[in-house]
Amino acid sequence: MSVNREISGEIVLKVDNLCKSFGKHEILSNVSFTVKKGEVIAIIGPSGCGKSTLIRTLNLLEAPTGGHIWFHDKDLTQASRKEISKIIPKIGMVFQQFNLFNNLTVRRNITMAPVLHGIMSKEEADDWATGMLDRIGLREQADKYPSQLSGGQKQRVAIVRTMAMNPEIILFDEPTSALDPEMVYEVLSLVRELADSGMTMMLVTHEMKFARNASSRVFFVHDRNIQEDGTPEQVFDNPRNQRLREFLMRVSCK
Amino acid sequence: MTAESLAAALRRLSAVFILVFCSGCLSGCGGKDTGCDASSLETIHTCRVGVQVGTTSDTGVTELFKSKSAEGMIERFNTSPDAVTALRQNKLDLVVVDEMPAKEFVSQSPELEILDYEFARERYAGIVALQNQELLQKINDALKTAQERGIIDKLKETYIFKSGDYHYIPEQNGSETIVMATNAQFPPYEYYDGNRMRGFEIELAYAVADIMGKKLKIDDIEFDSIINAVSSGKADFSFSGFSETEERKKFINFTLPLIDSGISIVVRKDGEHGSGLSFSEKFHANFIEQERWKYLAGGLGITLIVAFFSTLIGITGGFLLAVVRVVHHRTGRLGLLNFIVRLYINIVRGTPVMIQLLIIYYVIFASVDVSKILVAVAAFGLNSMAYTAEIIRAGINAVDPGQFEAGKSLGLSDRSIYRYIIMPQALKNVLPALANEGISLLKETSISGYIGLIDLTRGGVIIRSLTYEAFMPLMAVALIYLCIIGIMSYGVSVLERRLKKNER
Numbered sequence: 001m002s003v004n005r006e007i008s009g010e011i012v013l014k015v016d017n018l019c020k021s022f023g024k025h026e027i028l029s030n031v032s033f034t035v036k037k038g039e040v041i042a043i044i045g046p047s048g049c050g051k052s053t054l055i056r057t058l059n060l061l062e063a064p065t066g067g068h069i070w071f072h073d074k075d076l077t078q079a080s081r082k083e084i085s086k087i088i089p090k091i092g093m094v095f096q097q098f099n100l101f102n103n104l105t106v107r108r109n110i111t112m113a114p115v116l117h118g119i120m121s122k123e124e125a126d127d128w129a130t131g132m133l134d135r136i137g138l139r140e141q142a143d144k145y146p147s148q149l150s151g152g153q154k155q156r157v158a159i160v161r162t163m164a165m166n167p168e169i170i171l172f173d174e175p176t177s178a179l180d181p182e183m184v185y186e187v188l189s190l191v192r193e194l195a196d197s198g199m200t201m202m203l204v205t206h207e208m209k210f211a212r213n214a215s216s217r218v219f220f221v222h223d224r225n226i227q228e229d230g231t232p233e234q235v236f237d238n239p240r241n242q243r244l245r246e247f248l249m250r251v252s253c254k
Numbered sequence: 255m256t257a258e259s260l261a262a263a264l265r266r267l268s269a270v271f272i273l274v275f276c277s278g279c280l281s282g283c284g285g286k287d288t289g290c291d292a293s294s295l296e297t298i299h300t301c302r303v304g305v306q307v308g309t310t311s312d313t314g315v316t317e318l319f320k321s322k323s324a325e326g327m328i329e330r331f332n333t334s335p336d337a338v339t340a341l342r343q344n345k346l347d348l349v350v351v352d353e354m355p356a357k358e359f360v361s362q363s364p365e366l367e368i369l370d371y372e373f374a375r376e377r378y379a380g381i382v383a384l385q386n387q388e389l390l391q392k393i394n395d396a397l398k399t400a401q402e403r404g405i406i407d408k409l410k411e412t413y414i415f416k417s418g419d420y421h422y423i424p425e426q427n428g429s430e431t432i433v434m435a436t437n438a439q440f441p442p443y444e445y446y447d448g449n450r451m452r453g454f455e456i457e458l459a460y461a462v463a464d465i466m467g468k469k470l471k472i473d474d475i476e477f478d479s480i481i482n483a484v485s486s487g488k489a490d491f492s493f494s495g496f497s498e499t500e501e502r503k504k505f506i507n508f509t510l511p512l513i514d515s516g517i518s519i520v521v522r523k524d525g526e527h528g529s530g531l532s533f534s535e536k537f538h539a540n541f542i543e544q545e546r547w548k549y550l551a552g553g554l555g556i557t558l559i560v561a562f563f564s565t566l567i568g569i570t571g572g573f574l575l576a577v578v579r580v581v582h583h584r585t586g587r588l589g590l591l592n593f594i595v596r597l598y599i600n601i602v603r604g605t606p607v608m609i610q611l612l613i614i615y616y617v618i619f620a621s622v623d624v625s626k627i628l629v630a631v632a633a634f635g636l637n638s639m640a641y642t643a644e645i646i647r648a649g650i651n652a653v654d655p656g657q658f659e660a661g662k663s664l665g666l667s668d669r670s671i672y673r674y675i676i677m678p679q680a681l682k683n684v685l686p687a688l689a690n691e692g693i694s695l696l697k698e699t700s701i702s703g704y705i706g707l708i709d710l711t712r713g714g715v716i717i718r719s720l721t722y723e724a725f726m727p728l729m730a731v732a733l734i735y736l737c738i739i740g741i742m743s744y745g746v747s748v749l750e751r752r753l754k755k756n757e758r
């Protein structure tokens with residue numbers, strides 16, 4: 001049973017004929033879609049099909065080789081350096097390998113960017129971080145270094161770190177794939193909580209049950225494009241694409 | 255946990271001790287019968303002969319032995335005391351050296367004697383740069399004045415004939431400085447007595463400078479660098495036992511002769527081996543007598559200063575070079591700068607550090623009067639910079655790219671990411687490697703003597719030249735290096751463990 005979500009008409013992200021190649025190797029070809037405020041989009045597909053590449057081009061970690069990415073009314077592919085530096089903090093990202101800053105404490109991981117950007121003062125940021133860490137039960141770990149945390153704890157801190165920038169959309173790239181099974185749940189609960197609070201998200205995942213329950217929309221990526229785009233019911237219960245059907249068979253057998 | 259590394263260090267130390275003492279024993283018992291016949295100049299080419307490189311003895315012996323196709327019998331030493339040491343250890347059959355130093359050596363070592371025929375006779379004169387006719391004239395005038403005042407004869411009595419105790423007392427009230435280069439390893443002409451340079455030519459130089467109304471500054475450098483120093487203007491003149499040769503006249507001018515001298519042949523008396531001094535007597539002679547340990551203490555200070563500041567330059571500079579290379583690699587900017595940096599690194603890594611040191615002293619600072627410590631710090635610092643740059647670059651590249659991406663995704667500028675995230679991690683990664691670079695740099699500074707800096711190594715060399723004894727001063731110097739480096743390595747291993755604990 002998927003959730004009923006408040007999805008307004010406001011378009012946060014509009015992707016138009018996006019292309020991406022690495023050298024001669026074309027990964028994405030003319031991908032187009034829009035993301036509305038409040039949508040939670042799960043991205044599924046066989047590994048190596050370009051899911052990561054897709055969401056990494058959205059915040060310019062990979063430079064697109066063609067097409068346009070509109071964030072509200074700004075085209076990221078045409079914007080100046082200065083405009084980009086204003087927009088990127090509004091697009092959060094959570095990585096499969098957490099990528100917490102190894103040389104900073106948990107608290108500094110969270111407060112560093114908002115303080116540098118002038119979004120919060122040092123004191124405000126510290127208070128905010130303490131409050132958030134308390135909420136996710138990691139207040140005790142505030143002054144520890146990432147190496148002293150478990151994988152699940154690291155990923156939850158990474159999510160909080162992203163939220164500290166008050167983003168309009170968060171991109172997740174397989175946030176639970178690097179975790180031991182017993183830690184998957186704690187991370188997914190936090191993601192779910194975030195989704196329920198109305199955050200706009202795109203989430204690459206192999207957790208099919210979670211995709212089905214938490215998302216409002218599902219993309220199936222294959223052969224350099226989005227082959228199927230629909231509600232979880234449409235995609236999981238009524239797959240039209242032959243490849244999608246094979247893919248779902250394979251994952252359900254696991 | 256620190257006990258382990260301490261134990262390892264001790265083990266290493268004791269291994270070195272054993273090695274060192276074994277080699278010390280062996281050095282006393284070497285030698286073989288070569289069928290040497292030193293009865294006349296006609297036959298001495300059958301003997302293993304030692305000379306000081308670049309001296310007229312060297313030239314004369316080379317010429318003679320070449321004519322007999324016996325060049326292989328010649329061994330050239332940096333200083334004549336080194337040659338005498340080798341002679342005493344039976345590694346040579348004879349040493350060809352100027353008359354006065356020969357007498358000095360024999361008086362110090364009862365097992366040595368001078369043969370009753372001379373190798374050659376020659377006259378010593380001062381040298382001045384070819385183009386500096388004016389100074390040549392002034393020095394010659396001053397020499398004449400010194401002769402008239404009887405200074406030269408009285409100095410001869412003191413130093414050459416050992417029959418007087420006259421010493422020239424420098425007045426030194428001139429304001430302008432005049433620089434004399436010499437190689438103070440040549441008693442009784444110029445040598446160290448305590449921490450002061452003394453000798454016939456040294457006191458004569460003071461007299462000449464006073465007569466000219468100049469303040470004398472003496473630079474003690476390698477003998478084979480002196481002509482270079484004078485003709486390049488690093489020094490104004492030199493009194494250093496130079497005899498006139500046609501070859502040398504092409505490069506420099508000779509003053510009036512300072513003294514007449516023969517070249518003697520020194521040999522071991524039959525059946526004599528070693529000096530027979532006991533360990534404690536040797537120890538006393540090398541370190542206690544005339545406070546000779548001060549050469550080591552002072553040298554150690556210089557070595558530490560040079561090593562410390564050049565490491566500092568190396569790390570700061572290396573850091574900047576590494577940043578240029580990494581920025582170019584990641585963004586493609588700074589192309590020209592990156593090219594220059596790469597060229598620099600290749601040149602430094604592709605040439606011996608000793609050549610770099612000599613180039614900086616004799617070429618780059620040729621006409622500038624700078625402190626030698628500064629030159630050494632610059633040379634070793636610039637050298638270390640190239641190695642450090644590569645170490646730091648590797649450290650930066652070893653930082654997980656995910657760290658950079660996380661910073662990017664939070665909208666941080668490249669500069670902030672490097673400053674707050676990448677660099678701290680990179681430096682932490684390479685700290686042990688940097689410390690090791692510091693250790694090898696410390697050892698490399700041991701060539702500072704080549705520009706006349708009295709560092710630890712050179713301090714040992716000076717003692718050796720005073721006592722004609724190799725074992726004690728060399729071992730002392732080695733042990734001091736070993737101790738400092740032992741302490742440093744221990745510090746590094748503690749540091750490494752601390753860093754590991756913090757992360758991972």
Ligand SMILES: Nc1ncnc2c1ncn2[C@@H]1O[C@H](COP(=O)(O)OP(=O)(O)O)[C@@H](O)[C@H]1O
Pocket residue numbers: 022027046047048049050051052053054
């Ligand atoms: N930086 C890169 N350079 C070259 N090829 C890449 C790079 N990143 C990804 N690829 C290739 O792009 C394809 C898609 O990769 P990716 O987006 O990571 O797939 P997914 O996340 O769906 O598993 C793969 O074939 C991968 O080898």
Ligand SMILES: [Mg+2]
Pocket residue numbers: 051052053174
């Ligand atoms: Mg992926």
